[in-house]
Amino acid sequence: MSKEITSRAQDYSQWYNDLVIKGELADYSAVRGCMVIKPYGFALWENMRDAMDKMFKDTGHQNAYFPLFVPKSLFEAEEKNAEGFAKECAIVTHYRLKTDPDKKGKLMVDPEAKLEEELIIRPTSEAIIWNTYKGWIQSYRDLPLLINQWCNVVRWEMRTRLFLRTAEFLWQEGHTAHSTSEEAVAETRQMLDVYADFVENWMAVPVIKGVKTESERFAGAVDTYCIESLMQDGKALQSGTSHFLGQNFAKAFDVKFLNKENQLEHVWATSWGVSTRLVGALVMAHGDDQGLILPPRIAPLQAVIVPIYKGDQQKATVDAKAKEIIKQLKELGIRVKYDNNDNARPGWKFAEYEMKGVPVRITLGARDLENNVAEIARRDTKEKRNVSLDGIAAYVNELLAEIQKNLFDRAKSFRDEHITPADTWNEFEKLLDEKGGFISAHWDGTAETEETIKEKTKATIRCIPLNNPQEDGKCILTGKSSKQRVLFARAY
Amino acid sequence: MSKEITSRAQDYSQWYNDLVIKGELADYSAVRGCMVIKPYGFALWENMRDAMDKMFKDTGHQNAYFPLFVPKSLFEAEEKNAEGFAKECAIVTHYRLKTDPDKKGKLMVDPEAKLEEELIIRPTSEAIIWNTYKGWIQSYRDLPLLINQWCNVVRWEMRTRLFLRTAEFLWQEGHTAHSTSEEAVAETRQMLDVYADFVENWMAVPVIKGVKTESERFAGAVDTYCIESLMQDGKALQSGTSHFLGQNFAKAFDVKFLNKENQLEHVWATSWGVSTRLVGALVMAHGDDQGLILPPRIAPLQAVIVPIYKGDQQKATVDAKAKEIIKQLKELGIRVKYDNNDNARPGWKFAEYEMKGVPVRITLGARDLENNVAEIARRDTKEKRNVSLDGIAAYVNELLAEIQKNLFDRAKSFRDEHITPADTWNEFEKLLDEKGGFISAHWDGTAETEETIKEKTKATIRCIPLNNPQEDGKCILTGKSSKQRVLFARAY
Numbered sequence A, B: 001m002s003k004e005i006t007s008r009a010q011d012y013s014q015w016y017n018d019l020v021i022k023g024e025l026a027d028y029s030a031v032r033g034c035m036v037i038k039p040y041g042f043a044l045w046e047n048m049r050d051a052m053d054k055m056f057k058d059t060g061h062q063n064a065y066f067p068l069f070v071p072k073s074l075f076e077a078e079e080k081n082a083e084g085f086a087k088e089c090a091i092v093t094h095y096r097l098k099t100d101p102d103k104k105g106k107l108m109v110d111p112e113a114k115l116e117e118e119l120i121i122r123p124t125s126e127a128i129i130w131n132t133y134k135g136w137i138q139s140y141r142d143l144p145l146l147i148n149q150w151c152n153v154v155r156w157e158m159r160t161r162l163f164l165r166t167a168e169f170l171w172q173e174g175h176t177a178h179s180t181s182e183e184a185v186a187e188t189r190q191m192l193d194v195y196a197d198f199v200e201n202w203m204a205v206p207v208i209k210g211v212k213t214e215s216e217r218f219a220g221a222v223d224t225y226c227i228e229s230l231m232q233d234g235k236a237l238q239s240g241t242s243h244f245l246g247q248n249f250a251k252a253f254d255v256k257f258l259n260k261e262n263q264l265e266h267v268w269a270t271s272w273g274v275s276t277r278l279v280g281a282l283v284m285a286h287g288d289d290q291g292l293i294l295p296p297r298i299a300p301l302q303a304v305i306v307p308i309y310k311g312d313q314q315k316a317t318v319d320a321k322a323k324e325i326i327k328q329l330k331e332l333g334i335r336v337k338y339d340n341n342d343n344a345r346p347g348w349k350f351a352e353y354e355m356k357g358v359p360v361r362i363t364l365g366a367r368d369l370e371n372n373v374a375e376i377a378r379r380d381t382k383e384k385r386n387v388s389l390d391g392i393a394a395y396v397n398e399l400l401a402e403i404q405k406n407l408f409d410r411a412k413s414f415r416d417e418h419i420t421p422a423d424t425w426n427e428f429e430k431l432l433d434e435k436g437g438f439i440s441a442h443w444d445g446t447a448e449t450e451e452t453i454k455e456k457t458k459a460t461i462r463c464i465p466l467n468n469p470q471e472d473g474k475c476i477l478t479g480k481s482s483k484q485r486v487l488f489a490r491a492y
Helices: A012-022 A039-058 A079-088 A126-136 A181-201 A248-252 A277-286 A311-331 A346-355 A366-370 A392-417 A425-434 A447-457 B012-022 B039-058 B079-088 B126-136 B181-201 B248-252 B277-286 B311-331 B346-355 B366-370 B392-417 B425-434 B447-457
Strands: A026-028 A035-037 A069-071 A091-094 A097-099 A107-109 A114-121 A145-154 A168-178 A208-211 A223-230 A236-246 A256-258 A264-266 A268-275 A303-308 A336-338 A360-365 A373-378 A384-388 A419-421 A438-442 A460-465 A470-474 A481-489 B026-028 B035-037 B069-071 B091-094 B097-099 B107-109 B114-121 B145-154 B168-178 B208-211 B223-230 B236-246 B256-258 B264-266 B268-275 B303-308 B336-338 B360-365 B373-378 B384-388 B419-421 B438-442 B460-465 B470-474 B481-489
Touching: A012 A026, A012 A277, A026 B126, A035 A039, A039 A145, A039 A168, A039 A181, A039 A277, A069 A126, A079 A126, A079 A248, A079 B097, A097 B079, A126 A145, A126 A168, A126 A248, A126 A268, A145 B145, A168 A181, A181 A208, A181 A223, A181 A236, A181 A268, A223 A277, A223 A392, A223 A460, A223 A481, A236 A248, A236 A277, A248 A268, A268 A277, A277 A392, A303 A311, A303 A346, A311 A336, A311 A360, A311 A366, A311 A392, A346 A360, A360 A366, A360 A392, A366 A373, A373 A392, A384 A392, A392 A419, A425 A438, A425 A447, A447 A460, B012 B026, B012 B277, B035 B039, B039 B145, B039 B168, B039 B181, B039 B277, B069 B126, B079 B126, B079 B248, B126 B145, B126 B168, B126 B248, B126 B268, B168 B181, B181 B208, B181 B223, B181 B236, B181 B268, B223 B277, B223 B392, B223 B460, B223 B481, B236 B248, B236 B277, B248 B268, B268 B277, B277 B392, B303 B311, B303 B346, B311 B336, B311 B360, B311 B366, B311 B392, B346 B360, B360 B366, B360 B392, B366 B373, B373 B392, B384 B392, B392 B419, B425 B438, B425 B447, B447 B460
Parallel strands: A303 A336, A303 A360, A419 A438, B303 B336, B303 B360, B419 B438
Antiparallel strands: A026 A035, A069 A114, A091 A114, A091 B091, A097 A107, A145 A168, A168 A268, A208 A223, A208 A460, A223 A236, A236 A268, A256 A264, A360 A373, A373 A384, A438 A481, A460 A481, A470 A481, B026 B035, B069 B114, B091 B114, B097 B107, B145 B168, B168 B268, B208 B223, B208 B460, B223 B236, B236 B268, B256 B264, B360 B373, B373 B384, B438 B481, B460 B481, B470 B481
16 A cells, blocks of 8 residues: 555544545645645535536526625624624734844834734625625615625634634635515525535535524524535534525615615625535545545546556557547546556555545556456445446446445435434433434523533534424423424534 | 716726726725725636636646745745735734723724734745645656646735735736756746737737846746736736746755755746736726727627517517527527616617627617618627628627637737837937837846836836847947847836
């Protein structure tokens, strides 16, 4: 093996880091809590971004770009939002460095270049965007305003993990403005569906759609909808959120419109976002002890061809055949690489592409060619099969679709097996410690109980699933009456 | 007219701002020197970005993402680079806000949350990237390393202008590492050619390729190559730069590789970038007193269809025909919009799309339809023509190509007419004040003379053109001997 990976059983957390680093998705950087997204990881993110961007545009949204900085006076305008992010934001206070008189060749912050008003680096852009929308919205004819932005944001988290929680991360944030509450709620739900569609059908990760409890809501939202997915260690991961913001930001920034009855009303708002965190979800949902397993639809490389030969004559034969196959694969739109690097042995290459999670490997051996076959290995099940070169491209194409489906089905089985009802506190604690996953349990609906459960077990209410069946029961902790079960889990 | 524009003759600078704002490319923001890129402007930038991104990938580059922040100790490592950017950088000094005890509902910077080391917001990323490359490069087998990043950067400019000079702007920055000086120089030149290709063939703006004098060089570069274009007011605009960095950054960050002879050597570097500034160049190169004129290849909308009808029956006929034409245009890959908004009159729409620079307008009148024709107006020359509906899509497609060519030819004629030789100082000053454009004049090669000329006239040496003819002459200012003419201009 080219690179050692810690097994999941041994140390799940280290296994995750190994996959990210050795799979060349990302690297640590010199900046506390910030990562470098490496070319392979960025190509993956580009595929994810492009797929979502098309979905946003297909649902009528346009991209725009708003400033990185939020002046403090705007930042604090929506009080709950400000309170939610104040404790973890990067603040620009000066705009110039000067030569340090005491240290040769060193620079220091120039105390004379202090900003009159501090600038917060956006942790999210509601404030700067709603301040802008004020100038753009006058009448109902200006609505709905459906805008999305792809950008970097900064949240000064104390404990960071590659992709899952970094001080700076890349994301998209949609910010829409509507003339009615109903329309804004419909938009919030529509974007939740778009996220679920993307995560399930492109990333092959099953999700549960739900709504957050009040204490888990986005700071400044009336309702936060979310999609929750399950990782292999039984912990949940919030994969995307869509917020109905009511008129909170419109009121904070005084954004009104003249309705059809010629009356001034505050505008209704939504915001929704997913981030590079999804890459972390992908790694943890599908990877195994040999490395990454990437779903074909978003994999930077869908197939790799590894040649095996001895001597120039065999090489020429294999090269020629590889060229033919690549042409056929590319005609089907398959992203394929021919790794004819002479400096590495085939075994090393096998391990390398296994590590990188390339869905299909085609081994083109000089001797196999004599029989008109190639060996095809699929990354998800590790099955190998000799396949006739006639129609090999069509075979690979179908196999990619099958792998995509299998990854989803496998993750869904695992997820479904890990939604467990609990009816007593003992059961609840035991399930959390021994089985993990989502625990479906009654809750009395109070923030106090939610908090106590979190303190006792580190489990939080991940969501109240949409269309949740109503059923009488008693709260798992307090025994008070409850009308429905909610989903608890320990989470990333 | 729907919106008033200042004419170029009246106030060129105000004309530019009017086009940007009223053409809905961008808007001012609440943050000093930062702009909001509006959906129409961002769609234009996306088209530019995507075209260039493909060119970068076709020449073997991969995208990646590096941190927004540069710790001060890394920032100051390459001394000239640090010196060049120290006076205009945004500095993060704190990571938390707290409730202001003296002002209810207000926040203040928490003095206890001061960073141990200040973070500079990247004005350019050589420092953070070369610090990262140190860990990625060991042997000649790791080279060349060909990486590009699309991101935001911040330079705290005192005087800003929409797109042309903003505190935050979007750009791409390529950073490559090579095992030989020759290879790095070849990369620098290759990327200059890529930029010239893009700006000329997509933006329809002719450029002059050249090399900068020492005083105009990028801070930290051995040589800066550039493409220079000419605006309609006779001022030059630097549209892209490609730097040969020698071993400066490799030495500052101690990046060495083991060569084929098993000896350690410092790596050779390049960097190259273009930014949203190009949007400003586009506006100023092609616009007229009615608004923007966008080159078809990058225009968000290439054609717009405006219906004219009275009553429901005519509306139905026109709608049906429009649908047919749109289908035909889309089949040819043409980006088309049907503006059937009932709330605006056709005349208002004509002015609006003229303002927005949509290359082709198709007016679909109910009466014209009876004769099987539509009126086609081209934005560049404002010519109108009745065109048979049979084959109208093919006609529009050819017209778009013709407009693209005409815009380039027109800008090139203007540019070529504005490269004027000057042989005396009087002539030089007179040309600058009365004609503008590039002035081709002898220069004695010293930074002092360059500086004096700049002080006296505000003109700078834009570049020494590539393959510049060598000719004996005397410096325009000092009369000292000179071997070649260089291009002077006042510039943005």
